[in-house]
Amino acid sequence: VALLITRNDGHKADEAVNELIFHLVISVVIIVILLMLMLGWRESLIVSLTIPLILGVTLFIGLISGQSINRITLFALILALGLLVDDSIVVIENIHRHFSLGKRSKCAAAIYATNEIGGSTNIATLAVMLAFLPMMFVTGMMGPYMGPIPFNVPVAMMASLVIAYIFAPWLAFRFIPVHTNSKPFDIKETKIYAFYDYFVRPMLHSRPKRYGFFTFVLLLFILSLALPVYQFVAFKMLPGANKNTFNITIDLPTSSSLAETKKTLACVGDVLIQEKDVADIEFFAGIGGVVDFNGLLRGSSMKSGENIGEVRVNLKDFKKREESSAAMVSRIRPLLRKCAALSYANIKLVEDPPGPPVQATLVAEIYGGTALGRGKLAKSIETLYQKVEGVVDSDVSDEENVMGYVYTVNREKAALSGITIGQIASTLSAGLNGEMIATAHVLKEEEQVNIYVRYERSLRTSPELLKSITLYSEALKHEVALSELVNISISPQASSIKSKDVKEMVEVTAEVDNRGSVYAVLDLFFMLREKGRLPGYEVSYDGNPRLNLSLTDIQSGESFEIIWGGEWELTFDVFRDLGSAFGVAIVLIYLLLIGYYGTFGVPGIVASAVPLTFIGVLPGHAIMNLFTPTYFTATSMIGFIALAGIVI
Numbered sequence: 121v122a123l124l125i126t127r128n129d130g131h132k133a134d135e136a137v138n139e140l141i142f143h144l145v146i147s148v149v150i151i152v153i154l155l156m157l158m159l160g161w162r163e164s165l166i167v168s169l170t171i172p173l174i175l176g177v178t179l180f181i182g183l184i185s186g187q188s189i190n191r192i193t194l195f196a197l198i199l200a201l202g203l204l205v206d207d208s209i210v211v212i213e214n215i216h217r218h219f220s221l222g223k224r225s226k227c228a229a230a231i232y233a234t235n236e237i238g239g240s241t242n243i244a245t246l247a248v249m250l251a252f253l254p255m256m257f258v259t260g261m262m263g264p265y266m267g268p269i270p271f272n273v274p275v276a277m278m279a280s281l282v283i284a285y286i287f288a289p290w291l292a293f294r295f296i297p298v299h300t301n302s303k304p305f306d307i308k309e310t311k312i313y314a315f316y317d318y319f320v321r322p323m324l325h326s327r328p329k330r331y332g333f334f335t336f337v338l339l340l341f342i343l344s345l346a347l348p349v350y351q352f353v354a355f356k357m358l359p360g361a362n363k364n365t366f367n368i369t370i371d372l373p374t375s376s377s378l379a380e381t382k383k384t385l386a387c388v389g390d391v392l393i394q395e396k397d398v399a400d401i402e403f404f405a406g407i408g409g410v411v412d413f414n415g416l417l418r419g420s421s422m423k424s425g426e427n428i429g430e431v432r433v434n435l436k437d438f439k440k441r442e443e444s445s446a447a448m449v450s451r452i453r454p455l456l457r458k459c460a461a462l463s464y465a466n467i468k469l470v471e472d473p474p475g476p477p478v479q480a481t482l483v484a485e486i487y488g489g490t491a492l493g494r495g496k497l498a499k500s501i502e503t504l505y506q507k508v509e510g511v512v513d514s515d516v517s518d519e520e521n522v523m524g525y526v527y528t529v530n531r532e533k534a535a536l537s538g539i540t541i542g543q544i545a546s547t548l549s550a551g552l553n554g555e556m557i558a559t560a561h562v563l564k565e566e567e568q569v570n571i572y573v574r575y576e577r578s579l580r581t582s583p584e585l586l587k588s589i590t591l592y593s594e595a596l597k598h599e600v601a602l603s604e605l606v607n608i609s610i611s612p613q614a615s616s617i618k619s620k621d622v623k624e625m626v627e628v629t630a631e632v633d634n635r636g637s638v639y640a641v642l643d644l645f646f647m648l649r650e651k652g653r654l655p656g657y658e659v660s661y662d663g664n665p666r667l668n669l670s671l672t673d674i675q676s677g678e679s680f681e682i683i684w685g686g687e688w689e690l691t692f693d694v695f696r697d698l699g700s701a702f703g704v705a706i707v708l709i710y711l712l713l714i715g716y717y718g719t720f721g722v723p724g725i726v727a728s729a730v731p732l733t734f735i736g737v738l739p740g741h742a743i744m745n746l747f748t749p750t751y752f753t754a755t756s757m758i759g760f761i762a763l764a765g766i767v768i
Contacts, residue, residue, distance in 0.1 A: 127434075143198060155209070163212050192267070196272040207288075239716070254702075258701065347738045347741075353742050359751060366469060367430065367432055368456075368468070368469055381427060406424065408424065453469050486625055486626045486681070502628050509640075537600045591605075
């Protein structure tokens with residue numbers, strides 16, 4: 121017996137955490153080296169010592185608050201790492217300057233230097249904290265997912281402020297010697313001041329140069345905002361992840377047999393076995409695969425039936441292969457079309473999402489009208505799906521009509537023959553479903569073996585079965601053919617009815633390959649509104665921000681509503697909440713500055729630097745996109761919110 125571990129979520133989580141810890145260590149090393157180059161080895165050592173103190177305090181507060189150490193917690197600490205040392209750097213640098221001036225005793229100079237920059241340091245730290253706090257109110261599934269960020273970053277910033285005021289001055293007093301220079305410190309002699317004076321002074325004295333500079337900045341700002349419009353910067357929910365696994369779901373027509381499902385699975389296996397980066401493959405026929413978080417939301421664990429199949433593909437570790445999982449899925453998808461053609465199967469390749477899972481990347485929910493009308497509209501929309509760039513693996517949740525044989529007992533004939541309805545029902549049930557009739561005692565078996573009887577598959581799927589079944593009649597004292605007692609009719613079988621919020625609906629789903637789902641929804645939205653794209657329907661739009669549409673069947677008069685779900689819904693909610701959090705953060709920071717400066721004008725000037733961060737953020741994404749696919753994601757938005765506090 122060979123034991124093969126097909127999934128180990130603990131190992132996966134451990135690897136993710138270890139990778140983030142590795143990046144955390146690398147970040148600390150880079151900061152230490154940078155500090156040594158800019159401040160000197162004594163000063164950099166003091167600032168570096170504050171980093172583990174700050175992280176220790178933050179993790180301790182998280183421990184007593186019920187927080188866990190997970191990927192998002194570590195991401196929050198890495199995000200805040202560059203900010204954590206700011207307070208200590210400002211304090212140490214000013215103490216170093218006062219030690220160089222030599223106007224006070226060493227102890228008095230340390231205290232005076234710390235107090236001198238206290239006000240501005242407090243405001244800068246509080247501004248960063250206020251930038252993150254509104255993120256606590258992100259709703260939906262992303263709320264708990266992002267929860268550790270607005271908790272850990274403000275806590276870390278407050279810890280850095282306390283440590284910068286308590287430990288940094290004491291360490292500076294103990295370890296930094298007093299440098300008595302014969303020549304007093306003059307900021308005008310520094311290179312930074314010389315560069316700044318050369319660049320800024322001409323604009324202060326020349327109106328044309330000043331206006332020219334403002335025009336240049338405004339032009340850069342407008343050009344930066346134009347980058348997303350022309351898709352030089354594309355939007356997406358979260359950046360893609362190079363996972364070590366992906367899933368393949370197979371749906372055959374409802375009337376398909378298990379043998380046909382296995383045949384399709386075998387074809388898929390033949391394609392996958394040729395891939396050098398595939399470690400192992402698990403096949404599931406007639407049932408869904410072992411449920412995971414992604415499959416739980418997609419409902420694969422609830423699927424069963426002879427027409428259902430699933431394949432779990434485990435890849436070699438991403439460090440041992442050159443091709444990413446996303447690239448492999450994109451390449452394999454066309455190769456599986458021949459397998460889909462064998463039994464008219466719908467084969468979908470599903471990647472594990474980098475964040476909260478969704479039922480499908482692209483989902484159109486159709487409400488209203490009759491079941492027949494919804495099904496008809498769904499088929500029309502699926503046809504449009506196939507015309508949109510990047511949209512693959514489309515499917516409709518509406519099940520096809522399946523015809524079945526209905527056996528109706530002729531009660532009068534049965535009564536005259538002395539055969540009860542129970543006898544007929546139990547005979548058919550045993551033959552069609554199987555029944556245990558006895559047990560066998562086998563010497564080599566520890567337990568008795570059950571003996572089942574059941575008709576052959578060929579007989580179970582044909583009404584000809586009745587001709588070969590006879591029942592003994594005690595009243596007539598001879599056998600009676602079952603075909604004389606039962607009438608056979610063909611009738612449509614009951615199919616599942618999908619509903620949401622107690623409203624019946626049909627879903628049209630698809631995946632999006634190498635493209636953001638936002639743009640697929642936009643393409644579909646404009647296609648549906650384009651006259652003639654959806655013959656027989658009148659499409660109207662009421663201006664709602666989610667781009668939901670209302671449709672009317674011109675012939676029947678039925679009214680329908682299309683609501684976009686999937687990744688579009690999650691992306692819309694997250695960017696709406698993060699945008700709102702950004703707006704609230706700006707207002708809070710502005711109020712904080714009003715309290716500090718005691719005026720309304722100066723805080724406005726200070727806060728005007730916030731929108732100018734677009735000049736760096738958006739072109740940066742565009743430049744990165746030239747070398748590797750780079751999207752403006754929710755994590756990009758978090759970084760942008762952080763910048764609002766930093767630039768203040």
